[in-house]
Amino acid sequence: MDYEKIESDRNGFSTLELKHLNLLAEKFPTVQAASTEIINLEAILNLPKGTEHFLTDIHGAYETFSHVLRNASGMVRKKIDAVYQYSLDEKTKRQLATLIYYPEEKLEIITKKEEDLESWYSVTLHRLIEVARVSADKYSRSKVRKAMPEDFAYVIDELLYEHGAKKEQYFNSIIKSIIDVGRANHFIVAISKFIQRLLIDRLHVIGDVFDRGPHADQVMDLIHNHYSVDIQWGNHDIFWMAAASGIRASIAGVIRVSARYDNLDTLEDSYGINLLPLATFAMRVYEGDPCEAFIPVNTPPENIGSTHVKLISKMHKAIMVIEEKLIGEIVQRCPEMHMEDRLLLNKINYEKGTITIDGRELKLTDTNFPTIDPNNPYELSPEEKELAEKLRFSFLNCERLQRHVKTLFSKGSTFLTYNSNLLYHGCIPLDANGDFKEVTLHDKKYKGKALCEQFDLVSRRAYYNRERPEKRNKDRDYMWYLWCGADSPLFGKKKMATFERYFLDDKEAQYEESNKYYKLRDDKETCVRILEEFGLDPEKSHIINGHVPVKVGKGESPVKAEGRLFVIDGGMSKPYQKVTGIAGYTLIYDSYSLILAEHAPFESRRNAIQEEHDIVSIRSMIERSTDRIMVGDTDDGVHIKSQIADLNRLLEAYQRGVVKVKSA
Structure with a gap:
C-alpha cells in the first residue's frame, strides 16, 4: 500500500503536486518570499500590455x-x-x-x-x-x-x-x-x-528573412541577439534551413536564387561557402554558352558583357540544371507529393529542342544541356555528384549559417498564436470547396492546424538528424517540399514554375495557380473558420499574414475580411x-x-x-x-495567473506544514 500517497491526499495535496511545490520552495523559501512575489505578480497584471x-x-x-x-x-x-x-x-x-x-x-x-x-x-x-x-x-x-x-x-x-x-x-x-x-x-x-x-x-x-536582398546574415544577427522575438518561417527561410540540413536539392536551389539576384556574396563572404568548385565547373562545361536566360535580374545593360556577369550566368545555369536533377530524385521517390508535373527533364525532345507540357509541344529558348543524358536525365554526371557533395559539406560545416538556422528553429515555427492573433507566413491550404485540405505525410492525413504542426515536427527532425541522412529520409524530402509543394502552408501555389521561367517563352506554362486560400482570405467566414481551427475567438482575434506583396499602388488594401486578416x-x-x-x-x-x-x-x-x-x-x-x-488580458497574463495560483498553493502548503519553510 502507498502510505505516502494516502497521507498526501489526506492533506489535500497529491504526491505529484508536493514534488512540484517543493521545487518551487527552493526559489521562494519562506512565507514572506512567496507572499512578496504574489504581490509583485498581481501588480504586473494591472499594467498596460507591452507594444x-x-x-x-x-x-x-x-x-x-x-x-x-x-x-x-x-x-x-x-x-x-x-x-x-x-x-x-x-x-x-x-x-x-x-x-x-x-x-x-x-x-x-x-x-x-x-x-x-x-x-x-x-x-x-x-x-x-x-x-x-x-x-x-x-x-x-x-x-x-x-x-x-x-x-x-x-x-x-x-x-x-x-x-x-x-x-x-x-x-x-x-x-x-x-x-x-x-x-x-x-x-x-x-x-x-x-x-x-x-x-x-x-x-x-x-517570415522570409532570406533571399533577394544582400544582407540576410546581418538580419539574422539582429534576430539572434534580440531580447524578445519570434519568427514564423517563410518558404525562403525553410529553403535555407533545408540547405543547412544538407538537403542537396535545397542547397542547389539556394545557390540558384542567390545567383539570380547577383547575391552570391552572401554565401561566399558572409557564410564562407566555397563556390570555387562550382565556378570552375560552370566555366568549363558552359564555355561558349551565353546563358542569356541566366543573367542576374536587374543587371544594367552596360554590365551584361562583363566578366563578372558572364561567370555568374554560367554558375547560375550549372546549378539550376543540378537542382532540376535533384528535384527529380525527390519527386520520383515520393509519389504521395503528387508533383509529377515537376518531372520535366524526361519530357524534353533533345533532338528537336522542344518539351511537351500538358499535351502542348513548346519550343525551348535554350537547348544546350551538356550534362544531361537523354536516356537517364535525372542522373548526376560524375562531376556533378562530386560538386554536389562538396557543396553539401560546405553547408553542413558552416558555423555561422548553422547558428542562424538554430535561431530559426529555437525562436521560430510554422505558425504562432499570441495575444489573440494568429501569425503565419503563407496560407492554410484549402481544397477546391474551401475546406481544409488533407495532405499525406508519412502515410497519415493531416489538415489545418494539425498539418502545420506536423510540418513543423518533420522539419525539426530533418535538421537535428542532418548528420544521419539515413535516419527518417522522408523527413528531409518533406522539408524540401515546404519550399515549393502545392500543399505547403509556406508556399501556397499549385506549382513553382522554375524550369518554365528559364526555358520557355510561354505565359500559360509559366502561370502559377494559387491555393484557394488566396481567393477566400478576403471572406470573413473563411477567416472565422481558420481562427476557430487554431482555438481563437474570431470576435476578437486576427490573422496576420505575409508572403504575397500588397499592390498598394493599384489600390489593394492590406486589411481583408472586414478586419479579420492583415497582409x-x-x-x-x-x-x-x-x-x-x-x-x-x-x-x-x-x-x-x-x-x-x-x-x-x-x-x-x-x-x-x-x-x-x-x-x-x-x-x-x-x-x-x-x-x-492590460497584462492580465494577454497570454503572459495567463502564465502569470498560473504562477500566482502555484504560489498560493505553496503558501497553503507552508501553513499546513506539508512543505517545510526552507529558511527563517
Missing part, C-alpha cells in the same frame, strides 16, 4: 529592417513629439531622433562640430532622460530595470524616478558628473538603445517595391489599438545619419479599444 511590432518579408533588406527597429516604426519620433511638440523646432527634434537611432555614428559627427560640447551634453542628456521617462511609463519598475544597460542601470534608475523640484539639484549633479568623468558619450549610447528597447516589447517576424507584406526588399509601391508595413499592437504603419522607401543608413532623413511612415488606426488592454 508588439509585426514585420514580414525582410528578404535581406538589413538597412531598412535595422532602421525600422531603431526608430520603432516611428514610435521614437512620436515620443519626442509628445514631450517636445511645442518647445523644440523641427531641426532639433530630427537631430534628437537620429541620435537615438544611431548614437555612435551621430555622436562622432556632433562632437567634431559642436563648439560648446559641455553645454550640448547637458541639454541632450536632459532631453534623452525625458524621452526615456515617457517611453518607460507603462512598465513596472522591475521590467524597466531589466531593460537597462548594466553599466548605467543605477544612474538611469535614479534619473528616471527621482526627478522633481525637491531633487532638481541632485538630478543636475548626476548629469554634471556623467559629463565631468568623460562618460557622456557612453551614457548617450546606452540610454538611446534603452529607449529603442522600451518601445518594442515584442517583435514578430512573419503586411509591403515590399521591404527593393525588388518588390515596383509591385507594392511602398517599402513595407509594420503592424503595431499597443495597449489601446492596432495601428498599421506604411513606410516609404529608405534611402540609406548614410543619409539617415548625415542628413537626418528618417523613413516617412503613414500611420493608420485599424482598431481602438475603449478599455486599455
Whole structure:
C-alpha cells in the first residue's frame, strides 16, 4: 500500500503536486518570499500590455529592417513629439531622433562640430532622460530595470524616478558628473538603445528573412541577439534551413536564387561557402554558352558583357540544371507529393529542342544541356555528384549559417498564436470547396492546424538528424517540399514554375495557380473558420499574414475580411517595391489599438545619419479599444495567473506544514 500517497491526499495535496511545490520552495523559501512575489505578480497584471511590432518579408533588406527597429516604426519620433511638440523646432527634434537611432555614428559627427560640447551634453542628456521617462511609463519598475544597460542601470534608475523640484539639484549633479568623468558619450549610447528597447516589447517576424536582398546574415544577427522575438518561417527561410540540413536539392536551389539576384556574396563572404568548385565547373562545361536566360535580374545593360556577369550566368545555369536533377530524385521517390508535373527533364525532345507540357509541344529558348543524358536525365554526371557533395559539406560545416538556422528553429515555427492573433507566413491550404485540405505525410492525413504542426515536427527532425541522412529520409524530402509543394502552408501555389521561367517563352506554362486560400482570405467566414481551427475567438482575434506583396499602388488594401486578416507584406526588399509601391508595413499592437504603419522607401543608413532623413511612415488606426488592454488580458497574463495560483498553493502548503519553510 502507498502510505505516502494516502497521507498526501489526506492533506489535500497529491504526491505529484508536493514534488512540484517543493521545487518551487527552493526559489521562494519562506512565507514572506512567496507572499512578496504574489504581490509583485498581481501588480504586473494591472499594467498596460507591452507594444508588439509585426514585420514580414525582410528578404535581406538589413538597412531598412535595422532602421525600422531603431526608430520603432516611428514610435521614437512620436515620443519626442509628445514631450517636445511645442518647445523644440523641427531641426532639433530630427537631430534628437537620429541620435537615438544611431548614437555612435551621430555622436562622432556632433562632437567634431559642436563648439560648446559641455553645454550640448547637458541639454541632450536632459532631453534623452525625458524621452526615456515617457517611453518607460507603462512598465513596472522591475521590467524597466531589466531593460537597462548594466553599466548605467543605477544612474538611469535614479534619473528616471527621482526627478522633481525637491531633487532638481541632485538630478543636475548626476548629469554634471556623467559629463565631468568623460562618460557622456557612453551614457548617450546606452540610454538611446534603452529607449529603442522600451518601445518594442515584442517583435514578430512573419517570415522570409532570406533571399533577394544582400544582407540576410546581418538580419539574422539582429534576430539572434534580440531580447524578445519570434519568427514564423517563410518558404525562403525553410529553403535555407533545408540547405543547412544538407538537403542537396535545397542547397542547389539556394545557390540558384542567390545567383539570380547577383547575391552570391552572401554565401561566399558572409557564410564562407566555397563556390570555387562550382565556378570552375560552370566555366568549363558552359564555355561558349551565353546563358542569356541566366543573367542576374536587374543587371544594367552596360554590365551584361562583363566578366563578372558572364561567370555568374554560367554558375547560375550549372546549378539550376543540378537542382532540376535533384528535384527529380525527390519527386520520383515520393509519389504521395503528387508533383509529377515537376518531372520535366524526361519530357524534353533533345533532338528537336522542344518539351511537351500538358499535351502542348513548346519550343525551348535554350537547348544546350551538356550534362544531361537523354536516356537517364535525372542522373548526376560524375562531376556533378562530386560538386554536389562538396557543396553539401560546405553547408553542413558552416558555423555561422548553422547558428542562424538554430535561431530559426529555437525562436521560430510554422505558425504562432499570441495575444489573440494568429501569425503565419503563407496560407492554410484549402481544397477546391474551401475546406481544409488533407495532405499525406508519412502515410497519415493531416489538415489545418494539425498539418502545420506536423510540418513543423518533420522539419525539426530533418535538421537535428542532418548528420544521419539515413535516419527518417522522408523527413528531409518533406522539408524540401515546404519550399515549393502545392500543399505547403509556406508556399501556397499549385506549382513553382522554375524550369518554365528559364526555358520557355510561354505565359500559360509559366502561370502559377494559387491555393484557394488566396481567393477566400478576403471572406470573413473563411477567416472565422481558420481562427476557430487554431482555438481563437474570431470576435476578437486576427490573422496576420505575409508572403504575397500588397499592390498598394493599384489600390489593394492590406486589411481583408472586414478586419479579420492583415497582409503586411509591403515590399521591404527593393525588388518588390515596383509591385507594392511602398517599402513595407509594420503592424503595431499597443495597449489601446492596432495601428498599421506604411513606410516609404529608405534611402540609406548614410543619409539617415548625415542628413537626418528618417523613413516617412503613414500611420493608420485599424482598431481602438475603449478599455486599455492590460497584462492580465494577454497570454503572459495567463502564465502569470498560473504562477500566482502555484504560489498560493505553496503558501497553503507552508501553513499546513506539508512543505517545510526552507529558511527563517
